[in-house]
Amino acid sequence: MGSEMTFYENLSQRGVSRRDFLKFCGSTAAVLGLSSTFVPTLASKIAGAAESGLTPAIWLSGGKCTGCLESTLQATYPNVADIVLDLLTLKYSAASMATGKYALDAKKKVYQGNKPFIMIYEGAIMEGENGSGYTMINADGTNSLDDLEAAASSDQCAAIIAMGQCAVDGGWVRAFPNPSGATGMSEYLSRRGIDVPVVNLAGCPASPEELTAVVVQALLLGSDGTLESGIAAVAADLDRLGRPKYLYNATIHDSCPRRGHFENGEFVYRYGSEEEAKNFCVYPMGCKGPQTYRRCPMIRWNDSQSWCVESGGVCIGCATWNWVDNNAPFAGRHRRVGAASSGPLAGWPLHGGGLHPIGTGAALTGVVAAALVAHGLGMKAAKRIGKNATLKTEEMKEYDAKRLKKQGGAN
Numbered sequence: 001m002g003s004e005m006t007f008y009e010n011l012s013q014r015g016v017s018r019r020d021f022l023k024f025c026g027s028t029a030a031v032l033g034l035s036s037t038f039v040p041t042l043a044s045k046i047a048g049a050a051e052s053g054l055t056p057a058i059w060l061s062g063g064k065c066t067g068c069l070e071s072t073l074q075a076t077y078p079n080v081a082d083i084v085l086d087l088l089t090l091k092y093s094a095a096s097m098a099t100g101k102y103a104l105d106a107k108k109k110v111y112q113g114n115k116p117f118i119m120i121y122e123g124a125i126m127e128g129e130n131g132s133g134y135t136m137i138n139a140d141g142t143n144s145l146d147d148l149e150a151a152a153s154s155d156q157c158a159a160i161i162a163m164g165q166c167a168v169d170g171g172w173v174r175a176f177p178n179p180s181g182a183t184g185m186s187e188y189l190s191r192r193g194i195d196v197p198v199v200n201l202a203g204c205p206a207s208p209e210e211l212t213a214v215v216v217q218a219l220l221l222g223s224d225g226t227l228e229s230g231i232a233a234v235a236a237d238l239d240r241l242g243r244p245k246y247l248y249n250a251t252i253h254d255s256c257p258r259r260g261h262f263e264n265g266e267f268v269y270r271y272g273s274e275e276e277a278k279n280f281c282v283y284p285m286g287c288k289g290p291q292t293y294r295r296c297p298m299i300r301w302n303d304s305q306s307w308c309v310e311s312g313g314v315c316i317g318c319a320t321w322n323w324v325d326n327n328a329p330f331a332g333r334h335r336r337v338g339a340a341s342s343g344p345l346a347g348w349p350l351h352g353g354g355l356h357p358i359g360t361g362a363a364l365t366g367v368v369a370a371a372l373v374a375h376g377l378g379m380k381a382a383k384r385i386g387k388n389a390t391l392k393t394e395e396m397k398e399y400d401a402k403r404l405k406k407q408g409g410a411n
Contacts, residue, residue, distance in 0.1 A: 007047040016083065024083055024212075031213040031299065033246045045220045050087050055219060055227055056110045056117040057088035058151060062135060062144045063173040063182055064123030067205035068164035069093070071301070084215050088118060094147075111154035116227045118159055118218065119151050120211070124166040124173040125188045128181035152194050159197045159231045160185060161214055162242075164206040165318055171204055175324040186242055197235045200242040202294065204318035209299045210247055217244075252289035252315050255297045258282065282309065286331040288317030 008018055016024075025043045026036060034042070059069070072085075092107035110117050126134040126144060135144035151157055162185040165171040169184035186198045201210045214234060222229030239245050253259065261267070262281040269275070269284050276282075283290070292315055300307045308315055317327040 007050050010050075010086075011083070014086075021083065027209060027304075028212050028216050031209050031247070031295075032217060042216070042220070046083070046087065046216070049219055054087060054089040056113070056115060057085070057090050057120060058107055058110050058117065059090060059093035059120045059122065060144070060147050060151060061094040062121065062123030062148070062166070063126045063180060064164070064166050065172075066122075068122045068167075071205040072163075072208045072211060084212050087219065088215065091117075108150075111151045111156060113156060116156050116158040117154075118161065118215070118227075119157055120161045120163050121148070121167050121185055122163045124170045124180075124182035125185060126173070126180045126182055127188070128179060134180045148188075149192070149194075152189060152196050157196050158227050159199060159218065159234070160189075161211065162186070162198055162200045163211060165202055165204045165323060168200045168202050168242075169321055172324045174322065197231055198242055199234055199238065199244065202241075202243055202248065202319040203296075204323070207299050207301065210244075213247065214244060247295055248293045248319070250293065250295070252292045252294055252296050252309075255295070256289055256309060257297060258309065276312070282314050285314050286316075286329070287314035288320070288327055288330075289315040292317045292319055294319040 008021070011017075011021055022039060022043060025039045025046065029036065029038050029042055061069075091110045092103060123144075125148065128134050136142075152160065162168050166173050166182070167185050169187070170178070170182040173180065173182040174184075184200075186200065189196060189198065199214050201207075201214065203210075218227065218230040218234050220230065221233055222231075223233070234244070237245050239248060241248075253262070256262075258279060258281045261279070262283060266278075266280040267275065267284050268280045268282045271285070281287075287309065289309065296307045296315070297309070300310075314330065316330045317323050320326065
């Protein structure tokens with residue numbers, strides 16, 4: 001009991017009350033798919049883990065906008081900065097702490113030490129000019145590739161959490177023409193022959209709740225209580241794209257609060273219309289919710305207050321493979337919704353991740369490239385950019401044209 005009180009006293013000094021902590025545990029349990037009855041057990045395990053020995057972690061960065069870090073550090077519930085990152089003892093964060101000899105020494109002690117650690121990586125891996133032309137991070141000439149290789153090659157690197165779409169597949173940094181050679185973590189490590197478990201948290205940005213769920217699962221839910229067994233439990237529950245199944249097992253459309261309007265054929269065709277004021281479905285405005293696998297309607301942002309569609313925008317599919325190139329123009333509707341019915345992509349969502357070559361490190365074959373053209377995907381294969389660009393969005397149907405005219409004009 002004394003050690004547990006010490007843990008709560010530590011949280012209290014950081015401005016986190018016992019009630020806040022239990023609320024944190026409740027939201028984490030919900031994301032993990034656990035019932036509310038598991039909250040006291042989860043709270044006890046976290047408190048015990050914090051007292052028995054903290055797991056070191058480092059947060060490295062590539063090409064990014066710091067959106068994932070901002071999303072994490074400014075979260076209210078769960079308060080990742082005060083609880084999870086404290087539980088891990090974050091030894092180094094390239095974007096949120098002062099650089100210099102002491103910071104660099106602290107980082108090196110982690111991956112040169114004798115204790116397993118978790119690497120959280122934010123941003124795209126920048127391979128252009130061997131990394132030196134785009135991600136120079138220290139005066140001694142060290143760049144982000146040097147940082148990544150040193151940490152990932154360490155015998156003590158237990159797992160890598162690819163935080164956000166840039167770390168997953170290159171994200172917006174990878175967009176055509178990609179002069180920096182941006183790519184994703186799994187693809188890069190595969191080509192380099194580095195075998196470390198990678199957990200992909202897709203989205204731009206990734207949410208703190210998603211990070212929390214993975215960290216708690218890895219630290220606390222292993223069969224024998226060790227970090228290694230926790231990582232094994234996480235790895236066993238990943239989908240084919242390296243994402244936790246419980247976070248990416250349904251589309252945004254499945255749980256969208258506007259789904260009822262979709263079923264009733266009630267759509268918005270023009271911003272500022274009466275239909276928009278009634279929160280009708282925004283699929284004709286370019287919403288990619290039916291093609292995007294994520295739990296945004298349930299997790300949300302800003303203390304779970306809102307998310308893109310609820311704030312009046314559309315889902316732009318930021319958790320899908322190569323989302324900037326494949327989903328632009330964001331105001332255009334895709335030709336197909338659902339999965340490929342035949343060929344090498346059979347059963348894979350046409351968006352939402354069906355095109356991600358995670359773990360293969362191989363170039364697209366002629367067969368796959370042909371499939372991409374057939375389904376209107378793959379920027380280069382489909383020639384959606386350039387002089388010979390093909391039309392990506394579908395022609396307006398007669399039904400849509402009538403609705404648009406009724407709402408008062410063109411979009």
